[in-house]
Amino acid sequence: MVPSGSSGKCAVITGASRGIGFAAAQRFLSAGYRVINLSRSPVDLAGMTNIQADLSAPDWARTAEQPLLDAVGDAETLALVHNSAFNIPAPVQAVQAADFRHAFEVGVIAPSVLNQLLLERMRPGSSIIYIGSTLSQRSTKGMAAYTSVKHALLGLMRATCQDLAGKGVHTCCVCPGFTDTEMLRAYGGEALTHLAGLSTQNRLIAPTEIAEVIFFGAANPVVNGAALNADLGFIEP
Numbered sequence: 001m002v003p004s005g006s007s008g009k010c011a012v013i014t015g016a017s018r019g020i021g022f023a024a025a026q027r028f029l030s031a032g033y034r035v036i037n038l039s040r041s042p043v044d045l046a047g048m049t050n051i052q053a054d055l056s057a058p059d060w061a062r063t064a065e066q067p068l069l070d071a072v073g074d075a076e077t078l079a080l081v082h083n084s085a086f087n088i089p090a091p092v093q094a095v096q097a098a099d100f101r102h103a104f105e106v107g108v109i110a111p112s113v114l115n116q117l118l119l120e121r122m123r124p125g126s127s128i129i130y131i132g133s134t135l136s137q138r139s140t141k142g143m144a145a146y147t148s149v150k151h152a153l154l155g156l157m158r159a160t161c162q163d164l165a166g167k168g169v170h171t172c173c174v175c176p177g178f179t180d181t182e183m184l185r186a187y188g189g190e191a192l193t194h195l196a197g198l199s200t201q202n203r204l205i206a207p208t209e210i211a212e213v214i215f216f217g218a219a220n221p222v223v224n225g226a227a228l229n230a231d232l233g234f235i236e237p
């Protein structure tokens with residue numbers, strides 16, 4: 001049963017506790033959406049509902065399903081943003097099977113499960129936005145699991161576009177370049193300067209810039225099926 005009293009526009013964002021997801025939450029809130037965050041750590045942001053979920057845990061969907069459906073309610077349109085992911089720097093020769101599975105659980109399987117939980121609540125005008133990476137379409141040394149997850153996510157977006165044809169629900173994959181978040185800062189100062197220098201604008205991307213592209217994707221059905229590169233332009237070697 002769909003609870004009443006919770007209509008209007010709604011965004012469900014995984015990993016809105018920090019970084020790109022947090023910036024996306026702020027962007028949707030500024031446009032009058034209710035925002036629901038699914039992550040392990042809650043965040044205090046007016047207008048945001050936190051549902052604690054470790055998307056790598058086997059039973060996360062069983063625990064989160066009812067609170068999520070209650071919070072979504074009878075939304076007039078729903079934007080579902082698959083943003084949670086983490087980086088496992090390891091090459092093909094050394095990547096551990098357990099790490100590979102963990103990365104796929106959070107980065108690919110959880111989006112698929114969430115789609116199935118929420119599709120019934122997605123009225124025409126709703127959207128499913130996948131957060132890929134430049135590594136959805138290329139690779140670099142030492143990023144075997146991350147590259148695989150991000151390629152798979154682009155594939156899932158393309159499958160979503162085909163399977164939801166005629167439903168009025170659109171999808172796209174936003175592919176950020178080097179963005180100034182905790183994930184990237186883990187590489188340390190010198191590496192960050194190097195990474196910034198790989199862009200034609202010699203700087204890192206602000207999370208708010210990616211949030212703007214995510215919001216654009218959600219608001220514009222014409223992008224259905226597209227990979228939206230948001231990387232400031234890489235300098236070709």
Ligand SMILES: NC(=O)c1ccc[n+]([C@@H]2O[C@H](COP(=O)([O-])OP(=O)(O)OC[C@H]3O[C@@H](n4cnc5c(N)ncnc54)[C@H](OP(=O)(O)O)[C@@H]3O)[C@@H](O)[C@H]2O)c1
Nearest residue numbers: 015017019020039040041054055084085133178179181183
């Ligand atoms: N930063 C970049 O340069 C860059 C470039 C290309 C693509 N991206 C992509 O952009 C997205 C956001 O990245 P970011 O840079 O903002 O990273 P971040 O600052 O590290 O944030 C990652 C988010 O994912 C959530 N998350 C991680 N593991 C989770 C789990 N097991 N269950 C639930 N949530 C989990 C975290 O929430 P909790 O820790 O609270 O659970 C956090 O909110 C990712 O998909 C990333 O691959 C980033």
